[in-house]
Amino acid sequence: MSSREGNLEAPTRHALDWKSPEFNDEAACLQEMERIFDICHGCRRCVSLCQSFPTLFDLVDDGKTGELDGVDPREFWKVVDQCYLCDLCYMTKCPYVPPHAWNLDFPHTMLRAKAIKFRKGGVGAGEKFLASTDVHGQFAGIPVVVQAVNAVNRTKVARKLLDKQLGVHPQAWLPELASKRFRWSAPKTPVQVVTNGERTPGKVAIFSTCYVNYNEPGIGFDLLKVLDHNAIPYVIVEKEACCGMPKLELGDLATVEKHKTANIAVLAPYARDGFAILSAIPSCTLMFKQELPLMFPDEQAVQQVQEAMWDPFEYLVARHKDGLLKTDFKQALGKVSYHIPCHGRVQKIGRKTEEMFKLMGQSVEVKLNTVERCSGHAGTYGVKTPTHPVAMKIGKPVFKAMAKDEPDFIASDCALAGHHIAQGMAQAGTPAKALAHPLTLMRTAYGLK
Numbered sequence: 443m444s445s446r447e448g449n450l451e452a453p454t455r456h457a458l459d460w461k462s463p464e465f466n467d468e469a470a471c472l473q474e475m476e477r478i479f480d481i482c483h484g485c486r487r488c489v490s491l492c493q494s495f496p497t498l499f500d501l502v503d504d505g506k507t508g509e510l511d512g513v514d515p516r517e518f519w520k521v522v523d524q525c526y527l528c529d530l531c532y533m534t535k536c537p538y539v540p541p542h543a544w545n546l547d548f549p550h551t552m553l554r555a556k557a558i559k560f561r562k563g564g565v566g567a568g569e570k571f572l573a574s575t576d577v578h579g580q581f582a583g584i585p586v587v588v589q590a591v592n593a594v595n596r597t598k599v600a601r602k603l604l605d606k607q608l609g610v611h612p613q614a615w616l617p618e619l620a621s622k623r624f625r626w627s628a629p630k631t632p633v634q635v636v637t638n639g640e641r642t643p644g645k646v647a648i649f650s651t652c653y654v655n656y657n658e659p660g661i662g663f664d665l666l667k668v669l670d671h672n673a674i675p676y677v678i679v680e681k682e683a684c685c686g687m688p689k690l691e692l693g694d695l696a697t698v699e700k701h702k703t704a705n706i707a708v709l710a711p712y713a714r715d716g717f718a719i720l721s722a723i724p725s726c727t728l729m730f731k732q733e734l735p736l737m738f739p740d741e742q743a744v745q746q747v748q749e750a751m752w753d754p755f756e757y758l759v760a761r762h763k764d765g766l767l768k769t770d771f772k773q774a775l776g777k778v779s780y781h782i783p784c785h786g787r788v789q790k791i792g793r794k795t796e797e798m799f800k801l802m803g804q805s806v807e808v809k810l811n812t813v814e815r816c817s818g819h820a821g822t823y824g825v826k827t828p829t830h831p832v833a834m835k836i837g838k839p840v841f842k843a844m845a846k847d848e849p850d851f852i853a854s855d856c857a858l859a860g861h862h863i864a865q866g867m868a869q870a871g872t873p874a875k876a877l878a879h880p881l882t883l884m885r886t887a888y889g890l891k
Contacts, residue, residue, distance in 0.1 A: 453533060454540040455732070457739040458550060460557065460695050468558050475518050475555065478546055480510045481538060488531045492816065493524040493832050494552070495531075522559070524832070525552040526820035527691055528784040529732075556693030565692055568608035572822045573688035579656030582619040592618045611830035615865045617657040617858070624650045624659035625678055628666060633675040638716075639764025642757060643750075646676040647717040649709065651726045652684050658857055661722050664885040665754055671888055672761065672768050679719075680708055685726040690733060691821055702734050702744070710743035713750035720754050722881060724785040724855050725821065727753050731789055753786065754881060755794040755855070762801065772889035774807035776850035780880065781840060781863060782814045783856035795855055795880050802887045813843040817854070819862035834866055841866035844874070853880045 464470050482488065483502050488495045498521045505512030531548050532539055538546040559565065571577070582588060594600045595616060604610040628650075636644040646669060654662040669676050686701040709730075712719055721727040730751040738744045752760075761767040780799060799810050818836030823829045844852050845867055852867070852874040854860040864877045878886070 451541055458736045471554050472515050478551055483510055488535045491530055494521050497521050497524050522552050522555040526823040529788040530784050533788045557695050560693035573692050575652035576684040579652055582623050582656035588619045588621050609827045610825050611827045614825040614830045615861045620659050624655045624662040628678050631675045633673050639766050641760040641764050643716050643718040645717050647712040647719045648678050649721040651723040653723050661879045664881040667885050667890045685729040687725045687729045706743050709747045713746040718752050718757055719750045720752050722754055724783050728785045755798050756791045759794045759797050771802050771805040771887040773887050777809045779811045779844040779849040779852045781854035783859050784816050786855050811846050815840050817859040817862050819859045824862050837866045841870050845872035851876050851878050853878055
């Protein structure tokens with residue numbers, strides 16, 4: 443092995459050979475975990491990122507020898523259970539990722555272990571249900587049912603039952619079901635003329651996501667209003683399934699493949715027809731930009747969708763650089779604390795939402811406080827009974843930083859992270875005056891109703 447310290451080159455991501463016998467060989471996986479954990483123990487740069495690394499280092503430090511050889515390999519699963527695949531260790535901290543000779547890929551090794559655990563039946567029914575976002579969203583849009591479900595879920599009795607049956611922490615914030623689904627109620631575009639830019643396609647296909655469709659359709663409506671204002675015609679994609687990220691986090695790769703097959707068949711024609719495909723949830727965008735292309739590197743349609751997929755603010759900032767975005771902002775936003783979510787950071791697009799806030803600030807008052815650190819929510823990790831307290835602990839520095847100067851708004855591209863931060867700020871005695879998605883704030887700044 444090379445003894446060279448660190449790596450000065452950009453990280454290289456290798457395809458995930460998840461169908462190979464070796465990938466699913468538990469002994470081989472444990473051997474790779476042992477190799478990687480030994481390197482991590484000697485480095486410890488990632489100790490502040492998430493609970494996986496403190497868990498690992500405590501196992502080593504409390505072991506018989508003070509080295510990894512003093513840790514029973516059966517204890518490695520405790521490290522795996524704390525990883526929520528945010529990818530920050532790979533993208534921002536680890537000096538030994540490829541092309542370094544040590545070829546260290548911590549998150550994909552954790553994913554491999556999660557997949558083995560899932561195949562062995564180590565994931566309970568409650569966790570599987572929590573990751574089935576398109577299943578428990580099916581009641582959304584049915585007014586009487588929605589009101590009943592939301593009301594019941596707010597009761598202590600129901601929260602105790604959710605804790606017992608599904609492992610949902612009684613204090614964890616839970617999204618409510620929407621009274622109308624985004625896909626059912628989204629208006630058709632009034633714009634007909636397609637104006638392509640040097641960097642941007644002039645027409646947009648919206649992948650609405652489970653969360654926007656079932657829980658917060660207002661985020662989707664605000665995106666449509668921004669597109670309308672900028673004379674960008676759009677369509678809502680014909681149909682969609684869950685992007686697969688919740689199943690990926692469980693290690694349920696067979697279901698990820700099923701969702702991929704359903705979605706790519708619909709999305710690839712839009713990509714080939716020159717649409718920019720937009721998704722307003724960073725985890726969903728990342729799934730199509732990174733995870734699926736790494737799992738299915740030889741499928742041309744997957745690569746086509748990858749190339750056509752945009753984060754909304756990545757698209758809008760590029761549209762501005764093409765000279766095709768209106769800057770007639772009218773409404774001041776005041777003090778805004780903005781959180782950059784992990785799955786936005788690892789898309790390698792830069793700080794596009796922050797750029798847009800600064801662009802707004804050239805026309806109206808926007809005093810921006812940007813916080814770039816993990817909120818701790820990480821999908822189902824933030825609501826599960828064993829990990830919700832850990833998620834709140836991880837988020838404490840973010841809660842404190844977001845409260846700086848008593849902002850008028852707090853915002854995050856990840857709606858789940860936004861609610862998690864609002865809860866943490868309230869518990870710290872520094873409650874947010876208002877929580878709004880950045881797309882909502884852009885619509886507000888335009889003065890659009």
